[in-house]
Amino acid sequence: MLEMLWLIPAFPFLGFAFLILAGARLPQRLKALIGAGTVAASAVAATIVAVRFIASPPEGSVYVERLWNWMHTGNFNPAVALYLDPLSVVMVLVVTWVGFLILLYSTYFMAGDDGFGRFFAYMDLFVGFMLILVLADNFLLLYLGWEGVGLCSYLLIGFWYKEEENVRAALKAFIVTRIGDAALAVGLFLIYYNLDTLNIQEAAAHAPEEWLIGSLAANAAAALLLGGALGKSAQLPLQTWLPDAMAGPTPTSALIHAATMVTAGVYLIARCHTFFVIAPAVQTAVAITGAFTLLVAGSSALVQRDIKRILAYSTISQVGYMFLALGVGAWAASVFHFMTHAFFKALLFLCAGLVIKALDNEHDIFNMGGMKRKLPFVFWTFLIGSASLSAVPFVTGGFFSKDLILFQTWIYPLGGLHLFIAGLIGSFLTSIYSFRILFIVFYGEAGQEVERVKSRAATTSLTALTILSIVGGYIEIPRPLGNVTIFSDFLKPVLPEASPAITGTGTFIIFLVVSIICSLGGIYAAYILFIIKRNQVESLATGVPGNVLHRFLFTGWGFDLIYDVLIVRPFVYLTRLNRGDIFDLFYRAIEFFCGAVYGFVRTTQTGNVRWYAAAVAFGAVVFIGFVMFL
Amino acid sequence: MNDAEALNYGMALAGLIFAIGLTGVLMRRNLIFILLSMEIMLNATGFAFIVAGAKWASADGQVMFILILAVAAAEVAIGLALLLRFHGMHKTLDTGRAAQMKG
Numbered sequence: 001m002l003e004m005l006w007l008i009p010a011f012p013f014l015g016f017a018f019l020i021l022a023g024a025r026l027p028q029r030l031k032a033l034i035g036a037g038t039v040a041a042s043a044v045a046a047t048i049v050a051v052r053f054i055a056s057p058p059e060g061s062v063y064v065e066r067l068w069n070w071m072h073t074g075n076f077n078p079a080v081a082l083y084l085d086p087l088s089v090v091m092v093l094v095v096t097w098v099g100f101l102i103l104l105y106s107t108y109f110m111a112g113d114d115g116f117g118r119f120f121a122y123m124d125l126f127v128g129f130m131l132i133l134v135l136a137d138n139f140l141l142l143y144l145g146w147e148g149v150g151l152c153s154y155l156l157i158g159f160w161y162k163e164e165e166n167v168r169a170a171l172k173a174f175i176v177t178r179i180g181d182a183a184l185a186v187g188l189f190l191i192y193y194n195l196d197t198l199n200i201q202e203a204a205a206h207a208p209e210e211w212l213i214g215s216l217a218a219n220a221a222a223a224l225l226l227g228g229a230l231g232k233s234a235q236l237p238l239q240t241w242l243p244d245a246m247a248g249p250t251p252t253s254a255l256i257h258a259a260t261m262v263t264a265g266v267y268l269i270a271r272c273h274t275f276f277v278i279a280p281a282v283q284t285a286v287a288i289t290g291a292f293t294l295l296v297a298g299s300s301a302l303v304q305r306d307i308k309r310i311l312a313y314s315t316i317s318q319v320g321y322m323f324l325a326l327g328v329g330a331w332a333a334s335v336f337h338f339m340t341h342a343f344f345k346a347l348l349f350l351c352a353g354l355v356i357k358a359l360d361n362e363h364d365i366f367n368m369g370g371m372k373r374k375l376p377f378v379f380w381t382f383l384i385g386s387a388s389l390s391a392v393p394f395v396t397g398g399f400f401s402k403d404l405i406l407f408q409t410w411i412y413p414l415g416g417l418h419l420f421i422a423g424l425i426g427s428f429l430t431s432i433y434s435f436r437i438l439f440i441v442f443y444g445e446a447g448q449e450v451e452r453v454k455s456r457a458a459t460t461s462l463t464a465l466t467i468l469s470i471v472g473g474y475i476e477i478p479r480p481l482g483n484v485t486i487f488s489d490f491l492k493p494v495l496p497e498a499s500p501a502i503t504g505t506g507t508f509i510i511f512l513v514v515s516i517i518c519s520l521g522g523i524y525a526a527y528i529l530f531i532i533k534r535n536q537v538e539s540l541a542t543g544v545p546g547n548v549l550h551r552f553l554f555t556g557w558g559f560d561l562i563y564d565v566l567i568v569r570p571f572v573y574l575t576r577l578n579r580g581d582i583f584d585l586f587y588r589a590i591e592f593f594c595g596a597v598y599g600f601v602r603t604t605q606t607g608n609v610r611w612y613a614a615a616v617a618f619g620a621v622v623f624i625g626f627v628m629f630l
Numbered sequence: 631m632n633d634a635e636a637l638n639y640g641m642a643l644a645g646l647i648f649a650i651g652l653t654g655v656l657m658r659r660n661l662i663f664i665l666l667s668m669e670i671m672l673n674a675t676g677f678a679f680i681v682a683g684a685k686w687a688s689a690d691g692q693v694m695f696i697l698i699l700a701v702a703a704a705e706v707a708i709g710l711a712l713l714l715r716f717h718g719m720h721k722t723l724d725t726g727r728a729a730q731m732k733g
Contacts, residue, residue: 607729610664614656 002058005049005065005082008092009135011042012128019121028116035120036103039127043096050089054490061085061493062201064137078198081137087494090335091134091267094342095260099127101461105350106251108455109357113249119159123255126152130260134267139188139198142268146184146232149261150177156256157248169247176241180231184268187224190217204274213278222279225272226286233265233319236293240559242316246308250353253308254346262315263338266322270331270495277329283414287327291422294320298429300556302436306363307352310437313556314389315345317426321405324423328415330408331495332476332488337405340397340472344388347465348434351382354458355441358450365437369444375452379442381462386438388469390431391519393512394481397473399519402427404476407511411500424518431522432529439530478508633685640681648674661716661723665709672702 015038019031026034053063066081084092103123110119129148136142151174158170192198194217195206211218229235234242242262246253256262269276269286276283294317301313318341325334355371355378356363372379388398406423409415476487488497552558604615651674654667676698683691713723720728 609725609728610656610659613652617652617656 002049002052002063002084003065004045005063005084005135006067007045008042008049008096009082009128009131011038011045012124012131014038015124016121016128019117019124024117026117028111031117031120032107035117035124036100036107038124039096039100039103042127042131043093043100046092046096049084050093053084053086053089066137070140075196076198078138078140080141082135083137083200084135085494086491087267087270087335088134090339090491092131094339095127095130095134098342098346098465099123099130099255099260101464102251102254102346102350103127105254105353105458105461106249108458109251109350109353110249115159119156119249122152122155122159123251126156126255126260130264133264137199137201139191139200139203142200142271143185143188146228146264146268147181149264150174150181150232153177153245153252153256153261156252157245159248159252163247166247169241169244173241173245176238177231180228180238180265183224183226183231184228187221187228190221190224194221200271204272207275208278211278214280215278218275218279219282222272222275222282223285225268225275226282226289229265229268229323230289231265232268233262233323234316235265235289235320235323236296237559239293239297239316240556240563243304243309243312243556246306246312250308250349250356253312254349254353262319263322263342266319266326266334266338269323269326270335273326273331273495276326280414283327283329285327287324287409287414287419290320290323290325290327291419291426292320293317293323294426295422295429296557298426298433300553301433302429303550303553305366307356307365307368307437307441308349308363310365310433311345311348311352314348314430314433315341317430318345318389321402321423321426324409324419325405328409328412328419329498330405330412330415332491332497333401333404333408335491335495336476336487337401340388340401340469343465343468343472344385344396344398347381347385347462347469348389350458350462350465351378351385352437354378354462358452360451365440368441370442371450372442374450375442377459377462381466382438382442384466384469386434388473389434390523391427391515392523393516393519395470397469397471400473400476400478403512403515404478406515407478407508408498408500410511411502411507412498413501414498424514427515428518428522428525431519432526435523435526436530439526443531479505637681637685640684641678644674644678644681646674647671647677659724659726661713661725664725665706665713668709669702669706672698672705 015034018034018038063084064081065084066079068080070078070080103120106119106123110116113119126149129145129152131145133142133145133149136145154170154174157173158167160166161170188198191203191207195203195210197203197206207218207221211221231238245256248256276286297313297316297320301310301317304310304313318337322334322337322341325331325337355368355375358371358375358378359368362368384396388396391399391402393399406420406427409423410417410420475484477484555561604611648671651667651669651671654670655664658664658667676695679691679694679698681691683689683694716728717723
């Protein structure tokens, strides 16, 4: 049964090909059926493979399906081979199922759009490339998937390409992630140059033998891999593309932010964790990047007005948690948080999409309000999503995954109190901003008429994601609370567990209390700030210090401004200087010389036959003289 | 007069005749005289072959001369045909008047 592994990525590609080639002539229902159906088929295939994999694990918990040889030149012969191990099983299941639920929702959300078929084609391609990425056996295939999702994100962010702003956002996403991609490509060159293989497992096995811990090559390789991950996962300092990426249709945001693209970096680091273990400095950098990112993004999310931008900053912040976990060596916790985050963030985006659609494309949360009565179903699902995002204790998936990260950050030798406190502050901020949306959008007075959701597809999708957001956490429960370790046991063959530096149940209880205080305290703070004292809070932003801080946070700590001043403007200035293109001068000189010679030679073409005869005679004299005297 | 001198004089004469013919081709405007001048140039080369053949007591020079005669005959035939066409088109034999392919 494991042989059907290749079907998992094949289905979405098939759907893409079909929709692109024949899509224009099909009725909308059929397009939706093909678009969502192929991913559903892929999800079913993934489930069958996963069940088979868990029921009777292959030798070493690894199954490699070698499809064909990609190319063969000398010693370099990468294969198109799929690699299935517990990590890729988790990734594949999340990508296909969450992808399917989002596509199911899209059949409602995108109905009537001019680019309906194109949308599903891109989404299928996106899912297909993401599956290639997570199933790749070698770095080259992984890079194919990596670039593929980059391409698809570009296509989907600029999906409504008739508005210039969207196209700009798409280009920005493409260019900023490209910086990371370039780093990744160089990293792969380095790995191939030193280790002579692109196979991920072989390279990971050879790296500790070839490289000393903390040596230059080890640090460089890990740092370059990290660079790639930073770009795709929208971490500091390459996070600026993600908030702008909200220009795309909402299901795209859900797919990019929840299931696929932004977690590619997390997957890459988890997959290549051996490279980071031998480069401790870089691994510390991963943790610090994560901690900074989650604080920067969390605080920026506090003041945004656009509901999707809040969620975008929230995504950056949550991926920051995953990086924090990776940095301290809590590999499994990171993947666990990836999974629960995929569920609740997809849920939140899809709910936000329904609100936006119901209010006729209104994005500003301050123009919403009172949606609790108008859209009760969306309210309850959004409440559960927010609760999971804020890690409300014991009942949500986000609680178990985020607390696992925080706890391991504290107790692991690579972690420490400072990272732990950063995580706690982030957790507090998370609760405030997520419930800020909830209180402002769903409470207060209803201003506008709304269009009710009448779609079984959308409600089914939301219900499924809601259930997953809640139960997704119960597969990994810390020891004092129930000791369920299904998830970490499953991942143990791939991702080893570190031994904690601090142990004891007492520590855990202290931690739990602090963590719950942060999470619920944030919600309470949001309640006070945005329900009880809302007017005072709004007046806070009008004073000078409040206003400056507000603008600082609103622009996401001014990163766009910094890049604009440091990179974009000097570049534009240089291009303007070089408008005449100095490098072209050389070629223009050649052209001028040719033209001049032509002009001279042309005058000899008199049409007068005696001149020609004279030229021939003269040439003969010169030639004979040449031969005779030289 | 020894052989070497004979060759030198002969070659000088051939060169002279060739130069006269070439001058005619270059200076004359009338197509008939240009053709005549070309015949002179051909005969100059033929003469050079004969002289060289006599010098090395070889028949090759004379063989080449006969070949040149044949070529000259063919050339006259074609040349005259072209000349007729030329006159038919331009009502003149002045080559300068036909300078239509001016670059």
